Amino acid sequence: MSFDDEIFDKMHEECGVFGVWGHPQAAQLTYYGLYALQHRGQESAGIATIDGFTMHSHRAMGLVTEVFGGDRLHHLKGSAAVGHVRYSTTGESNVANAQPLVFSFRQGNLAIGHNGNLVNARPLHDHLENQGSIFQSTSDTEVIAHLIARGAFSTIVENVRVSLPMLKGGFALIILTDDQLIAIRDPHGLRPLAIGKVEGAYVVASETCAFDTIGAQFVRDLEPGEMVVIDKDGLHAEIYATASRKALCTFEYIYFARPDSDIDGFNVHTVRKQLGKVLAKQAPVEADVVIGVPDSSISAAIGFAEELAIPYEIGLIKNKYSGRTFIQPTQELRNIAVRLKLNAVRKIVENKRVVMVDDSVVRGTTSARLVGLLREAGATEVHVRITSPPVKHSCYYGIDTSQREELIAARKTVSEIQAFIGADSLSFLDEEEMLSVFGVQGKEHHGFCNACFTGNYPTEIYPLRSLER
Numbered sequence: 001m002s003f004d005d006e007i008f009d010k011m012h013e014e015c016g017v018f019g020v021w022g023h024p025q026a027a028q029l030t031y032y033g034l035y036a037l038q039h040r041g042q043e044s045a046g047i048a049t050i051d052g053f054t055m056h057s058h059r060a061m062g063l064v065t066e067v068f069g070g071d072r073l074h075h076l077k078g079s080a081a082v083g084h085v086r087y088s089t090t091g092e093s094n095v096a097n098a099q100p101l102v103f104s105f106r107q108g109n110l111a112i113g114h115n116g117n118l119v120n121a122r123p124l125h126d127h128l129e130n131q132g133s134i135f136q137s138t139s140d141t142e143v144i145a146h147l148i149a150r151g152a153f154s155t156i157v158e159n160v161r162v163s164l165p166m167l168k169g170g171f172a173l174i175i176l177t178d179d180q181l182i183a184i185r186d187p188h189g190l191r192p193l194a195i196g197k198v199e200g201a202y203v204v205a206s207e208t209c210a211f212d213t214i215g216a217q218f219v220r221d222l223e224p225g226e227m228v229v230i231d232k233d234g235l236h237a238e239i240y241a242t243a244s245r246k247a248l249c250t251f252e253y254i255y256f257a258r259p260d261s262d263i264d265g266f267n268v269h270t271v272r273k274q275l276g277k278v279l280a281k282q283a284p285v286e287a288d289v290v291i292g293v294p295d296s297s298i299s300a301a302i303g304f305a306e307e308l309a310i311p312y313e314i315g316l317i318k319n320k321y322s323g324r325t326f327i328q329p330t331q332e333l334r335n336i337a338v339r340l341k342l343n344a345v346r347k348i349v350e351n352k353r354v355v356m357v358d359d360s361v362v363r364g365t366t367s368a369r370l371v372g373l374l375r376e377a378g379a380t381e382v383h384v385r386i387t388s389p390p391v392k393h394s395c396y397y398g399i400d401t402s403q404r405e406e407l408i409a410a411r412k413t414v415s416e417i418q419a420f421i422g423a424d425s426l427s428f429l430d431e432e433e434m435l436s437v438f439g440v441q442g443k444e445h446h447g448f449c450n451a452c453f454t455g456n457y458p459t460e461i462y463p464l465r466s467l468e469r
Contacts, residue, residue: 014191014256014398015099016040016206017113018083019174021181021230023201027076029214030083033205034064036213039258040115040206041085044098048111051078053178055109059084059098079201082176084113097139100176105149107156108178114141115206116171116191116398120462124166144173157182157229164227164240168459170249170397170449172222174204181230187243188458189224190397190449192252192263195235202230207261221264246447247458250434251399254388255296255359264447266438269299274437275387275429276303276357283427284308285383288352291315293359293370294342300387301357310355315348316370342370350378357385361428364408367421375422384423389431389453390414396461397449 016037020026030047045067046059056076060067064085084099100113118124121140124147129135133146147166151159156177170190175182183204185193196203198216205211208218222228225241249256252263259269276299290312292301305312319340354374361367371382390409404410408417418426431450432443440446451457 014040014117015087015113015115016085016210017115017172017174017193017204018206018210019113019176019181019183019204020079020081021202022079023199023203024079026079026081026201027073029198029201029203030081031064031068031073032214033203033210034083034085036210036258037085037206038064040256041087044086044095045084046086046098046100046113047073047076047081047083048100048102048176049076049078049081050109050111050176050178053108054078055102055104055111055176055178057100057102057111059095059100061095061098080176080181082111082113082174082181096137099139099141100174101137101139101141101145103145103149107149107154107159109176110145110148110156111176112141112145113174114139114144114171115173115193116186117169117396118143118167118171119169119396119459120167121169123462148175156180160184161227161240168462172206179231183222183228183230184240185222185224185226187225187241188245188247188449189264189447190247190249190458192248192257193222194263195219195222195228202235204228204230207257207263209258209261212260218262243458245458247449248447249395249397249399250388250448250450251360251452256399259299271437272296272299272359272387273303273306275434276300276305277307278433278437279357279385279387279427279429280304280307282429282433283385283425285355285385285425286353287355287381287383289313289315289348290355290357291348292357294318297358297387300359301355304355304357304385313345313348315345315354315356315374317343317345319343342373344373344377344379346377349374352379353381353383354379355383355385356423357387359386360388360391361386361408361417361421362391363406364412364417364420367423371422381424382422383425384418384421384427386426386428388429388434389450390417390428391452393452393455395452396457397451397459399452 018033044061045064048057082100100111103110118140124143128146147163148159171186172191172193173184196211196216227240229236253271257268261268290305292298374382392410
């Protein structure tokens with residue numbers, strides 16, 4: 001475990017995908033789209049373009065601005081592109097697993113960008129390897145490419161279509177070929193994917209904030225189990241599979257997505273603000289000031305403060321330019337490293353009863369450190385309010401959660417967690433209250449995946465075995 005992971009025990013973002021069809025500056029649009037999606041993955045970035053029947057690509061470790069510095073974009077010719085930002089969920093963190101993955105085989109060129117995780121990647125990988133496939137990475141995305149390449153049909157689209165029923169888990173895919181852009185959403189809709197248009201060109205992205213960045217107009221979200229094929233004749237859509245239930249990940253709204261994104265008809269900022277209001281009704285507290293943990297909990301903190309008519313203030317400052325910190329040899333230096341990332345605003349919290357609103361508690365170390373920072377800055381009381389239920393189960397669909405034995409809520413009660421983090425009080429939203437924000441009455445029939453809270457997974461979960469050697 002890295003020092004950064006120890007300090008900030010958040011669920012790590014999954015990945016972000018972006019695609020363009022029919023624009024003369026496809027690579028440039030994709031660059032800006034990925035920049036808008038940078039929050040979804042900071043380990044690696046890549047873009048592949050098609051120019052006639054020549055595929056160009058560049059991918060590397062680092063942020064979008066680092067990977068595509070200099071004149072690298074100018075070498076990515078073509079009017080169609082697929083781009084990807086990655087945080088490793090399946091596969092090691094190295095350039096071999098950076099996406100999009102690019103292949104060339106008898107039916108032409110193929111580039112794949114994938115957001116999500118296949119729960120049956122290991123058995124598929126073993127089956128393909130036994131059939132003679134040779135893998136160059138430890139990414140489950142390469143499994144998809146091999147399934148397509150081994151298809152018996154004459155076109156890539158047909159081979160994609162017959163491969164999809166073999167994929168189990170959460171996935172949003174953008175596939176670029178010599179003459180098509182293919183967008184796919186898994187049958188449960190676990191991962192988001194949307195379509196837009198700009199200057200006559202089609203664009204596809206994990207979040208609508210990417211459309212706003214490039215001046216594109218939102219057209220619609222892909223439906224769960226839908227495949228969209230875009231080519232010279234326009235857009236063609238089909239439902240390739242139907243599931244017993246829709247199950248969009250609720251953490252897209254709670255934590256992952258940008259506040260200015262709209263997902264399946266709900267604005268992320270509006271949802272978070274309403275979560276804060278519901279939490280205030282469920283767990284009110286007498287306090288002098290409400291603060292949010294930046295950046296994902298600011299909207300919820302504003303809603304909490306409004307509901308109880310308590311002043312909202314910026315009580316924690318996040319340094320967005322501190323980069324990665326290294327393990328420090330002494331506790332004093334480790335404390336300095338913590339403050340490089342987050343620091344309390346003393347004049348705001350000193351001699352105040354503070355409510356700290358956050359989106360989740362994973363291992364508990366972040367909450368404990370932040371409560372300590374606020375007390376060191378002079379807060380007389382620190383009350384912690386969480387806009388989600390306790391995280392008790394691991395995610396298998398593209399979110400990098402800790403092993404279940406590391407999840408504090410899997411082994412401690414709420415009162416024990418409160419004592420561990422050193423708060424004066426602690427409250428979580430329960431599942432039913434959380435779902436009420438979406439207009440859901442009760443918790444039996446809804447269109448969300450809450451498996452990390454409940455252990456009720458929408459798909460079969462295979463024995464978890466890594467593709468890493």
